[in-house]
Amino acid sequence: MTIQILMPALSPTMTEGKLVVWHKQEGDAITPGDVIAEIETDKATMEIEAIDEGIMGKILVATGTEGVPVNALIAIVLEDGESAGDIDMSRTADAAPAPTVPTSTAPIPAAPVAPVAPAPVGAAAGGRIFASPLARRMAEQAGVDLSGVAGSGPNGRVVKMDVEAVIASGPRTSAAPDPGEQGPATFTATPPSADVPGLPTYDAIPNTMMRKVIARRLTESKQFAPHFYMTVDCEIDALLATRKTLNEKLADGKVSVNDLVIKATAIALKQVPAANASWTESETRVYHSVDISVAVAIEGGLITPVIRGAQNKGLAEIASEMKDLAARARDGKLMPEEYQGGTFSISNLGMFGVKEFAAVINPPQGAILAVGAGAQRAVVKDGALAIATVMSCTLSVDHRVVDGAIGAEFLVTFKKLIEDPLTMLL
DSSP states (O other), X not given: OOEEEEOOOOSTTOOEEEEEEESSOTTOEEOTTOEEEEEEOSSOEEEEEOXXXXXXXXXXXXXXXXXXXXTOEXXXXXXXXXXXXXXXXXXXXXXXXXXXOOOOSSOXXXXXOOOOOSSOTTBOTTSOBOBOHHHHHHHHHHTXXXXXXXXXXXXXXXXXXHHHHHHHTOOOOSSOOOTTOOOOOOXXXXXXXXXXXXXXXXXXXXXXXXXXXXXXXXXXXXXXXOEEEEEEEEEOHHHHHHHHHHHHHOSSOOOOHHHHHHHHHHHHHHHSGGGXXXXXXXXXXXXXXXXXXXXXXXXXXXXXXXETTGGGOOHHHHHHHHHHHHHXXXXXXXXXXXXXXXXEEEEEOGGGTOOOOOOOOOTTBSEEEEEEEEEEEEEEETTEEEEEEEEEEEEEEETTTOOHHHHHHHHHHHHHHHHSGGGGGO
């Protein structure tokens, strides 16, 4: 029996990927462990190894294809004694989405509108709707009722093209409401169109998978996590002096302000564990380990490598690990387990001179700390004006899991550690 190769889920949040390149072509022999393809996720490009032995029978998704859904059929391997004639092409319908092609200046014809049948072909007599997983996901995101869509796939199956056609045809409802029935008003949220009259000329830069995933996840975060924010100003002159002393004693590597912020955050979360938590509909999860995701800017977006067990690591270890993770993040060489599964996030824009900002929570985490630049400001000490180096830090929290009192307790603890850095060593 032929062996199916499916688009792998390389991370818990991955829903689609780009097939960067095939290393095996049709007719090539395959043995377990061979690298057969490279897949680009929203964070990195990873090699895919063969599990079974055989001959590459048919490649269904071409090199360069974007938006290939997880678990979509991308290739078929023939076992010993099988030939190309043993491939059942009816099983590959809707498995390979059309590759993304560069846009041109030529007008694009309108997509055909899928007919709405009184008794849709996509729905069986028992009410079940036959649709591909990709079509279901697209319909759910666009608010399309599949019961009113006629499928063009095998046996009337609703496929990606059918949903796209319905979306292109404009807003629609699944059924006419009963005039005598009073029910709650329903609203369909649609993003505003970017195509408005009078726009200047522009360069159209296709959205990468990373940008699409960032857009989707942060939109979901703002929609579902009720954010609120609180800010503290930390005097960091003692912190800067401690850093200078430490770096004079370190033979290899240097400790950055960001490393000290990570250490202070880890200790504060250990002392206020209720802030190291996340929300689910059935439970609030308070984590035993402080695994801190640190935002790192890379080409085309950002990634959040994780310092795991940060509460148990010294400054030198944190500094060394952060330097290694950041370098490999910029080279796109992080493994999924190195940037997933954090319990709390830090985003530091101080190096860009940003005084203060509020970050969006990285779901499913319950909080993120935004760190601004340290700058000299006028402060009042003992009733008199003085000059101090002040750094503003803003905590964004998910109010479902972290209340104001807990957030304030965390910030007070964090501020004490930052302003008296020697206490981090106790």
